[in-house]
Amino acid sequence: MTTDDLLARHRAVLPSWMPLYYAEPIELVSGSGRRVTDAQGRTYLDFFGGVLTNMIGYDIPEIRDAVERQIRTGIVHTSTIYLIRQQIELAEKIARLSGIPDARVFFTNSGTEANEAALLVATNHRRSHQILAVRNSYHGRSYAAMGVTGNRNWSASGLNPLQVAWLHSGERLRGLLSRLPESDRIEAAVEDLREVLATQTAGDVACLIAEPIQGVGGFVAPPDGLFAAWKKVLDEHGILLISDEVQTGWGRTGEHFWGYQAHGVTPDLLTFAKGVGNGFALAGVVGRADVLESVSAISFSTFGGNPVSTAAGNAVLDYLRDHDLQANAARVGAILADGLRAALAGLDCVAEVRGKGLMLGVEFVRPGTAEPDPALTARVFEACRAGGLLAGKGGLHGNVLRMGPPLTLTEDEAREGLAILVEAIRSCAAEAVPA
Numbered sequence: 001m002t003t004d005d006l007l008a009r010h011r012a013v014l015p016s017w018m019p020l021y022y023a024e025p026i027e028l029v030s031g032s033g034r035r036v037t038d039a040q041g042r043t044y045l046d047f048f049g050g051v052l053t054n055m056i057g058y059d060i061p062e063i064r065d066a067v068e069r070q071i072r073t074g075i076v077h078t079s080t081i082y083l084i085r086q087q088i089e090l091a092e093k094i095a096r097l098s099g100i101p102d103a104r105v106f107f108t109n110s111g112t113e114a115n116e117a118a119l120l121v122a123t124n125h126r127r128s129h130q131i132l133a134v135r136n137s138y139h140g141r142s143y144a145a146m147g148v149t150g151n152r153n154w155s156a157s158g159l160n161p162l163q164v165a166w167l168h169s170g171e172r173l174r175g176l177l178s179r180l181p182e183s184d185r186i187e188a189a190v191e192d193l194r195e196v197l198a199t200q201t202a203g204d205v206a207c208l209i210a211e212p213i214q215g216v217g218g219f220v221a222p223p224d225g226l227f228a229a230w231k232k233v234l235d236e237h238g239i240l241l242i243s244d245e246v247q248t249g250w251g252r253t254g255e256h257f258w259g260y261q262a263h264g265v266t267p268d269l270l271t272f273a274k275g276v277g278n279g280f281a282l283a284g285v286v287g288r289a290d291v292l293e294s295v296s297a298i299s300f301s302t303f304g305g306n307p308v309s310t311a312a313g314n315a316v317l318d319y320l321r322d323h324d325l326q327a328n329a330a331r332v333g334a335i336l337a338d339g340l341r342a343a344l345a346g347l348d349c350v351a352e353v354r355g356k357g358l359m360l361g362v363e364f365v366r367p368g369t370a371e372p373d374p375a376l377t378a379r380v381f382e383a384c385r386a387g388g389l390l391a392g393k394g395g396l397h398g399n400v401l402r403m404g405p406p407l408t409l410t411e412d413e414a415r416e417g418l419a420i421l422v423e424a425i426r427s428c429a430a431e432a433v434p435a
C-alpha cells in the first residue's frame with residue numbers, strides 16, 4: 001500500500017473539510033525524541049509536535065512505562081462513577097499549579113469540551129449567556145466554542161447558544177489598534193472593552209474568554225498586561241475571566257508556566273488540553289470552586305480523565321517539572337527566535353518574527369506591503385518539509401509559519417531546525433514577486 005493509495009482511500013471516506021498538510025500528504029509511522037519517520041523512510045525534525053501536542057516528544061520511556069503499567073492492570077476505562085486514583089492525583093497537581101486559589105478541576109477529552117465546560121459554569125454562575133470574546137481567536141469546534149471563535153475560516157456554523165460581543169486584541173500588526181503606538185494600545189483596548197460593554201451588552205455579561213497568545217490565529221499576542229487591565233473593568237461588573245491555555249500552558253512560553261502570567265492577573269477559570277497528555281486525549285478546566293461548582297444538574301464525561309490518559313498526564317507533568325522544560329523552552333526558544341530575527345532582518349517579505357519560548361511564528365507579506373502572502377507561506381512550508389523539517393501554518397490569512405516543537409528540543413536540534421528554516425525562507429523569498 002503506497003501513500004498515494006492511502007491518500008485516495010482517505011479522500012474517499014473522510015470529509016474534505018478536515019485539512020491535510022502538504023501537497024503530498026505524509027503518513028508518520030514512527031517517532032523518537034523530536035524526530036518522526038514517514039512511510040517512505042524519510043525522517044523529519046518535528047517543529048509542530050502534532051499541533052503543540054507531543055509536548056515531551058516521541059517514545060518517551062517514562063510516559064510509555066506509566067501507560068503500559070496502567071494497561072497491564074487490565075483497566076483502560078472505568079468511567080468517573082468510580083474513584084480514579086491517577087485522576088485525583090493529576091487534579092491535585094493541576095489545581096496546585098494553576099495559581100487559582102481553592103481550585104477544582106474537571107477533565108474532558110479535548111480543548112473544545114474544556115472550553116464548553118468553562119462556558120457552562122461561567123454562564124450558570126452568572127445566570128447570563130452574554131460573553132465577551134476576542135477577534136482572531138480559536139476556541140474549538142462545538143457550537144459554543146465555535147461561537148466564541150473569531151475566525152471565519154474555522155466558523156462552520158452561525159448557530160450560537162451564546163450572545164457574543166467582540167473585543168480588539170490589541171495585537172501589534174493588524175486590526176485598528178495596531179495603528180496606535182505600543183504604549184497606547186492597552187489603554188485603547190480597555191476603552192474598547194468599556195464601549196463594547198456599554199453598547200453591545202445588557203451589562204450582566206458572564207465572562208470574557210481569551211487566549212494569552214492566539215494559536216490558530218498565528219501566534220498573535222496582545223501586549224503583556226492587557227488581561228490585568230481588562231480584569232479591572234471586568235471586576236467592576238463581576239464578569240469572569242477565562243484564560244484558554246490550550247496552546248500556551250505548561251511552560252511553553254518559557255517566561256512563565258501559564259500564558260496568563262505575562263499579564264499579572266489570575267483568571268477565574270483556565271482551560272487546558274493538547275500537551276498535558278503528550279498525545280493521549282486529556283483536557284479540562286480548572287477554576288475557582290464557587291464558579292466550577294455552578295452546575296445544577298448531573299454532568300459527566302464518559303472518557304474524561306480516564307485511567308490511561310491521566311496516567312500519561314501525571315507522567316508528563318512529572319517529566320516536565322523534573323527536567324525544568326519551561327527553562328529549556330526559554331533557552332532553546334531564544335536560540336530560534338534570535339537566529340530567525342538575525343537571519344531574516346532585511347527580508348521585506350517577512351513582516352514579523354514573533355512569539356515566546358517555543359511558540360514562534362513568522363508572518364509573510366507581499367514585499368514592501370502589509371498584504372498577507374499565503375502563497376509564499378505555503379511555498380516556505382513545503383520547502384521546510386523538503387529540507388526535513390515539519391512546521392505548522394496559521395493566521396487569519398494563512399500567512400504565518402508556526403513553530404511549536406516539543407519542549408524537550410535540544411540546542412543542537414534548534415540550530416539544525418533554524419538552518420532549515422532560514423534556507424527555506426531565503427530561497428522562497430528570492431522568488432517572491434514584489435507587489
Ligand SMILES: Cc1ncc(COP(=O)(O)O)c(C=O)c1O
Binds near residue numbers: 244274
Ligand atoms: C486555543 C485553543 N483552544 C481550544 C482548542 C480546541 O481543542 P481541541 O481541538 O482539542 O478540541 C484549540 C485547538 O487547536 C486551541 O488551539
